[in-house]
Amino acid sequence: MKTAKLCATVTADTTAELRTRRDQVGDADLVELRLDSVRDPSAAGALAGRRKPVIVTCRPKSEGGMFQGSEDERRRILTEAIALGAEYVDLEWNGSCADLIARTGGRRIVLSHHDFAGMPRDLHDKAHAMLASGAEVVKLAVTTHRLGDCLALRAIGHNTRVPMVLIGMGDAGTATRVLAGWFGSCWTYAGDNVAPGQIDVQRLHDEFRFRRIGARTAIYGVVGQPVSHSVSPAMHNAAFKAANLDAVYLPLAAADFADFTAFAEAINLAGASVTAPFKVQAFESADECDPVSRRIQSVNTLRRVGAKWLGCNTDVTGFLAPLKTAMKLDGQRATVLGAGGAARSVAVALASAGVHVTISARRPEQARSIAALTGAAIGEWPPPPGTWDLLVNTTPLGTKPNTDQSPLPADFPLDGRLVYDLVYNPARTRLLRDAEKAGCGTIGGLDMLVAQAQAQFEWWTEQRPADRVMRDAAVARLGVMEKQ
Numbered sequence: 001m002k003t004a005k006l007c008a009t010v011t012a013d014t015t016a017e018l019r020t021r022r023d024q025v026g027d028a029d030l031v032e033l034r035l036d037s038v039r040d041p042s043a044a045g046a047l048a049g050r051r052k053p054v055i056v057t058c059r060p061k062s063e064g065g066m067f068q069g070s071e072d073e074r075r076r077i078l079t080e081a082i083a084l085g086a087e088y089v090d091l092e093w094n095g096s097c098a099d100l101i102a103r104t105g106g107r108r109i110v111l112s113h114h115d116f117a118g119m120p121r122d123l124h125d126k127a128h129a130m131l132a133s134g135a136e137v138v139k140l141a142v143t144t145h146r147l148g149d150c151l152a153l154r155a156i157g158h159n160t161r162v163p164m165v166l167i168g169m170g171d172a173g174t175a176t177r178v179l180a181g182w183f184g185s186c187w188t189y190a191g192d193n194v195a196p197g198q199i200d201v202q203r204l205h206d207e208f209r210f211r212r213i214g215a216r217t218a219i220y221g222v223v224g225q226p227v228s229h230s231v232s233p234a235m236h237n238a239a240f241k242a243a244n245l246d247a248v249y250l251p252l253a254a255a256d257f258a259d260f261t262a263f264a265e266a267i268n269l270a271g272a273s274v275t276a277p278f279k280v281q282a283f284e285s286a287d288e289c290d291p292v293s294r295r296i297q298s299v300n301t302l303r304r305v306g307a308k309w310l311g312c313n314t315d316v317t318g319f320l321a322p323l324k325t326a327m328k329l330d331g332q333r334a335t336v337l338g339a340g341g342a343a344r345s346v347a348v349a350l351a352s353a354g355v356h357v358t359i360s361a362r363r364p365e366q367a368r369s370i371a372a373l374t375g376a377a378i379g380e381w382p383p384p385p386g387t388w389d390l391l392v393n394t395t396p397l398g399t400k401p402n403t404d405q406s407p408l409p410a411d412f413p414l415d416g417r418l419v420y421d422l423v424y425n426p427a428r429t430r431l432l433r434d435a436e437k438a439g440c441g442t443i444g445g446l447d448m449l450v451a452q453a454q455a456q457f458e459w460w461t462e463q464r465p466a467d468r469v470m471r472d473a474a475v476a477r478l479g480v481m482e483k484q
Helices: 015-024 043-047 071-083 098-104 123-131 147-157 171-178 201-206 232-242 257-267 279-285 291-296 315-323 341-352 364-374 430-437 445-461 469-483
Strands: 005-010 030-034 054-057 088-092 109-115 137-143 164-169 187-190 218-224 247-253 271-274 301-305 308-312 333-337 356-360 390-393 418-421 441-443
Touching: 005 015, 005 201, 015 030, 015 043, 043 054, 043 071, 054 071, 071 088, 071 098, 088 098, 098 109, 109 123, 109 164, 123 137, 123 147, 137 147, 147 164, 147 171, 147 257, 164 171, 164 187, 171 187, 171 247, 187 201, 218 232, 218 257, 232 247, 232 445, 232 469, 257 279, 271 445, 279 308, 279 341, 291 308, 291 341, 291 364, 301 445, 315 341, 315 445, 333 341, 341 356, 341 364, 341 390, 356 364, 418 430, 430 441, 445 469
Parallel strands: 005 030, 005 187, 030 054, 054 088, 088 109, 109 137, 137 164, 218 247, 218 271, 333 356, 333 390, 390 418, 418 441
Antiparallel strands: 271 301, 301 308
16 A cells, blocks of 8 residues: 655635645645635745645636636746745646646646546546646546445556545545545645545544554444444544554445445455444345344444454444433333334334333334334324333434434423433434423433444454543544534
């Protein structure tokens, strides 16, 4: 695997501010100066006194940039940057700056192409033409809608001697940024979401430990759709760091489960957390499963052993762990909202603790499927008043950014003892806030998330994660996400 460098992208309102932010960049090998972001773009001003190698970029709006001046003015800025000795200058592959490439013989030129719509059908032809241009570095940034799109980029990067930067923009392309060397990139870009899916420098270092990723690094991830909100990468990467294990954990936004399995095989994935909507498909595809998974026909954890995928379900123990400290369960009445993979695990967990379980879902056919597997009763939607002691929400309703939503009608009487919401982002959902006002006890989804993640980590590594390391990492990540 190639060793990829890190390029920190900086933007600002003025050239002076851009220069200040440039000098504030710490652990990066290069700095991309986005002169298209400033009101008074000056190549001389941006380059003066630099202490790190830089890439000067002045991208027009037509190419996804922010430059609002004329094309003549933009060319003047880029020409000045070349003349003043900028280590690299980014030129778009649209023919408008072909003379600048010829003038420099391609030296110090990053020839770039961005596609914000998707994967161009003629991607290989575009790459071939760009590689033949003589540019010192060729950059391809495309919008990925599936994990398989990332593999198409890797095929290009491993068939050329010209240094390339290959980026999958969007949620499905995160692996191309974190595992840049594996994809054949000479560097990756990090910054404050200047491009779709971009990761900030601090997170790339602190959470993903970018500098430590190498050929022997074990790769794990969370597969689902969506997964951009997940704090699982923060938790597991913190646990890997605390245990001094050479491993990294990524968000894997798959288009479908077949997309995930093909990608997992290609990158030799060591294990995965599985979230909605793939838990049932993970069970069906696993070569072997634990008894709990077989009972509920749902898997939330996969582990590769040789050529086989083993599956288990840690949702059951994870769900019960905080609940057992909140109330006596035997003989209680519980209503479970929803009928997805999480509802299966919850129903089995509650039944195993002696709870009378009722499934309440908008789709009766799915509720009947869970009832047949778990022995639960099928109830009305929404649940009638006075029919539950414990109410459990297994639906995603209320997840950020839709924090004003609740799985229940606004006038629903919360007249039971305890409300347990599996949504963890935000920590206090609309449902939990309503329950508190009604005098109910509450449990948030973070408690379950941490407990099941600890069980996953132990199953993968045969090590118990350090005390509180996962919870602290999750809380910190949620705090950052709250500010975004």
